[in-house]
Amino acid sequence: MRVGSISKRQFSQRTAFSLLIIATIIVVIPVLVIVLQIIINGASAISWDFLTQAPSQAGKAGGILPAIIGTFYLMLGTIIFALPLGVMAGIYLTEYAKENWLTKSINLAIVNLAGVPSIVYGLFGLGVFVLLFHFGMSLLSASLTLACQALAMTVTTSREAILAVPREYREGSLAVGATRWQTIRHLVLPQAMPSIITGAVLAMSRAAGETAPILVVGAAFLLPGLPQSPFDQFMALPYHLYTVAAHVPGMPKNTIWGVALVLLIVVLSFNVLATIIRLRDRQRRFNA
Amino acid sequence: MSEQETRAISAVGLNKGLQRRWRLGEKLIESWIFLAGMLTIVVLLGIIALLFKEGLPAFWYTPPWEFFFGTSWYPVSEPPTFGIMPFFVATLWVTVVATAISVPVGVACAAYLAEIAPVKVRETVKPIIEILAGFPSIVMGFIGLILLSPLVQSALNLNTGLCGLSAGIMLSLMSLPIIISVSEDALRAVPDDFRHAAYALGSTKWETIWHVSIPGALSGITAAIMLGVGRAIGETMTVLMVAGGALAVPISPTEPMMPMTAAIASGIGNAVRGGLQYQALFAIGLILFVITLAVNLIADKVLERQKRKFAR
Numbered sequence: 331m332r333v334g335s336i337s338k339r340q341f342s343q344r345t346a347f348s349l350l351i352i353a354t355i356i357v358v359i360p361v362l363v364i365v366l367q368i369i370i371n372g373a374s375a376i377s378w379d380f381l382t383q384a385p386s387q388a389g390k391a392g393g394i395l396p397a398i399i400g401t402f403y404l405m406l407g408t409i410i411f412a413l414p415l416g417v418m419a420g421i422y423l424t425e426y427a428k429e430n431w432l433t434k435s436i437n438l439a440i441v442n443l444a445g446v447p448s449i450v451y452g453l454f455g456l457g458v459f460v461l462l463f464h465f466g467m468s469l470l471s472a473s474l475t476l477a478c479q480a481l482a483m484t485v486t487t488s489r490e491a492i493l494a495v496p497r498e499y500r501e502g503s504l505a506v507g508a509t510r511w512q513t514i515r516h517l518v519l520p521q522a523m524p525s526i527i528t529g530a531v532l533a534m535s536r537a538a539g540e541t542a543p544i545l546v547v548g549a550a551f552l553l554p555g556l557p558q559s560p561f562d563q564f565m566a567l568p569y570h571l572y573t574v575a576a577h578v579p580g581m582p583k584n585t586i587w588g589v590a591l592v593l594l595i596v597v598l599s600f601n602v603l604a605t606i607i608r609l610r611d612r613q614r615r616f617n618a
Numbered sequence: 619m620s621e622q623e624t625r626a627i628s629a630v631g632l633n634k635g636l637q638r639r640w641r642l643g644e645k646l647i648e649s650w651i652f653l654a655g656m657l658t659i660v661v662l663l664g665i666i667a668l669l670f671k672e673g674l675p676a677f678w679y680t681p682p683w684e685f686f687f688g689t690s691w692y693p694v695s696e697p698p699t700f701g702i703m704p705f706f707v708a709t710l711w712v713t714v715v716a717t718a719i720s721v722p723v724g725v726a727c728a729a730y731l732a733e734i735a736p737v738k739v740r741e742t743v744k745p746i747i748e749i750l751a752g753f754p755s756i757v758m759g760f761i762g763l764i765l766l767s768p769l770v771q772s773a774l775n776l777n778t779g780l781c782g783l784s785a786g787i788m789l790s791l792m793s794l795p796i797i798i799s800v801s802e803d804a805l806r807a808v809p810d811d812f813r814h815a816a817y818a819l820g821s822t823k824w825e826t827i828w829h830v831s832i833p834g835a836l837s838g839i840t841a842a843i844m845l846g847v848g849r850a851i852g853e854t855m856t857v858l859m860v861a862g863g864a865l866a867v868p869i870s871p872t873e874p875m876m877p878m879t880a881a882i883a884s885g886i887g888n889a890v891r892g893g894l895q896y897q898a899l900f901a902i903g904l905i906l907f908v909i910t911l912a913v914n915l916i917a918d919k920v921l922e923r924q925k926r927k928f929a930r
Contacts (some may be wrong), residue, residue, distance in 0.1 A: 339822050339825070340822065342824065343822045343823060343824035343825075346824045346827075346828070347730075347734060347824065349726060350726045350727070350729055350730035350734065351730060352726075353722070353723045353724075353726030353727045353730065354726070354727045354730045354731070354735075354743060356723050356727075357723060357724075357727045357743075357746075357747065357750070357794055357798070358743060358746050360750075360791055361746050361747075361749055361750045362746070363765075364753070364757075364761050364765075365749070367761070367765065368757075368761075414654075415654045415657055416654075418650060418651045418654030418655070419651075419654040419655045419657060419658060421651050421654075422651045422652055422654060422655030423655060426648070426651065426652065426655070427655065435659055436655055436656070436658055436659055438915075438918075439658040439659045439661075439662040440658050441914060441915075441918045442662055442911055442914055442915070443658060443661060443662055444914070445845075445848050445852070445910050445911070445913070445914035446665065446852070446907060446910060446911075447851070447852025447853070447854065447879060447906055447907070447910055448755075448852065448854055449852070449854040449879045449882050449883055449903070449906075450665065450669070450852075450903050450906060450907050450910075451665075452882075452883075452886070453668070453669070453672075453882065453886070453899075453900060453903045454664065454665045454668055454669075456886070457668040457671075457672055457900075458664060458668060461891065478661050481657070481658060481661060482658070485658060509641075509644060510648075511644040511647055511648060512644075535752065538754070539752075539753075539754025539755070539756065539757070540754070540755075541754065541755060541756040541854075541855045542755070542854035542855055542858075542879070542883055545883055545887075546883070546886050546887075568754055568756040568855075571756050571757070571760060572756055572759070572855065572859070575759075575760045575763060575764070575859070576763065576859050583764075586760070586764075590757055590760055593754060593756070593757065594753075594754075594757060597752055597753075597754055598749065598752060601748065601749070601752045605745075
């Protein structure tokens with residue numbers, strides 16, 4: 331440790347602390363600016379018609395209802411595949427897997443899946459679901475692609491949630507003669523459910539904002555109606571925002587901001603929902 | 619006894635025949651669970667297999683050397699040429715800009731939150747960082763396009779604000795949440811005994827942070843930085859919208875450019891399935907996958923070491 335006069339050391343501490351605080355402000359300010367800008371500029375575009383009409387004149391007039399509905403379909407389609415499979419994989423890893431090379435490989439695969447760029451998932455979806463399985467450019471292909479991307483997240487959150495259930499519960503249940511599956515089904519899963527749901531809601535929020543994969547596997551810019559089956563093409567908010575912001579000349583500015591605002595509200599409200607579930611669960615545990 | 623416990627116990631007291639049928643059902647469920655466990659491996663291997671199957675043939679038309687170091691990408695001219703140097707250098711530029719901003723800012727912010735910030739400030743700042751993490755990349759691309767690029771253009775007097783610099787700045791915002799949260803966890807994992815020992819030796823709080831906490835958390839911070847870099851390399855929509863999309867090898871970050879992810883996203887819509895361009899784009903995907911795989915593997919190894927360090 332260097333020895334200096336007290337005042338000099340205090341001075342360097344004060345300087346360092348100011349720098350750390352400035353760094354934190356640099357992180358916070360852009361977030362506030364972005365949120366405020368989107369709210370201020372987007373609010374003027376939001377109207378009943380904007381939310382309930384189909385677009386017309388290449389998106390310059392009318393509303394964005396098909397894109398909103400398409401995004402909700404996509405979130406549902408993603409979670410229908412990603413949640414059950416993720417929970418089952420989580421159960422396998424916590425309750426059944428032995429410590430061997432196979433389990434190690436699964437964990438390694440999870441870590442790596444989480445880091446694969448979204449555009450590569452798009453290529454995967456194109457090659458496998460659109461072309462190999464002949465699902466075409468469709469809602470189904472997009473849901474499956476986003477589900478593969480969400481899988482790492484649902485497995486991880488399920489695993490953590492199940493691990494957090496105290497071991498005594500399992501031991502008590504097994505001691506009175508319940509089988510392993512009965513224990514999981516009636517004790518472990520109900521206990522872990524709130525955390526699993528929190529993870530699922532976050533995964534849905536992320537799926538709602540993903541653009542690159544659906545750009546590759548089947549989002550459409552303008553469609554006459556809503557998708558009637560999983561094999562139809564669909565509109566989605568993030569892809570709509572991309573097209574109106576980057577590809578339609580003469581687009582009214584406030585319409586673009588409006589689309590961004592609606593997308594942000596959908597994504598962030600799911601984040602808030604996840605937080606509420608988490609807090610209520612913590613409260614419940616605290617009271618118990 | 620809770621309701622669930624009662625249910626589990628009463629489930630056991632069923633008659634024998636029913637029990638045997640249940641056993642069979644259980645075996646079935648358990649095999650499904652095993653298959654679901656295998657699924658993550660299957661998906662990862664599937665991605666690898668597909669990228670090799672569709673991407674590798676690109677090297678039969680363009681030898682690897684020319685593919686990596688070729689500077690012209692003309693997929694539709696006759697004969698087409700595929701050199702990805704412009705995309706590779708573009709990815710390098712935006713990643714360098716993003717890292718140069720996000721690493722010092724992110725680590726400093728983490729140090730503030732983990733070591734100094736009063737609880738109230740922490741409780742306010744953390745949700746804001748979570749909001750930042752929740753921003754879809756398309757929204758960041760839109761903000762870069764409409765707010766940041768005019769600023770960059772007028773500040774540096776450029777022909778266009780859509781350039782590597784603007785994209786890098788937006789990417790730095792997007793890597794901040796992961797850098798901050800992983801670094802903060804690493805700093806918190808350093809035992810308080812170490813800090814108390816430093817105080818007892820007469821260190822100031824800052825000296826303790828600089829000489830004790832940060833060195834103790836260094837491998838965790840390294841992993842955080844790598845995860846941030848991985849995020850920046852793989853990000854697609856933001857660079858597609860903000861980086862400018864020019865096909866020349868960018869000499870400076872203030873030029874318009876097209877990173878690898880953007881090249882795939884903008885080309886795949888027009889590529890004929892199984893054609894030369896299609897294969898070349900999958901080959902770029904393969905290279906991208908290998909790079910991010912390496913980054914993630916190293917980050918995971920480093921993180922594991924950090925976890926073992928203070929485990930007792």
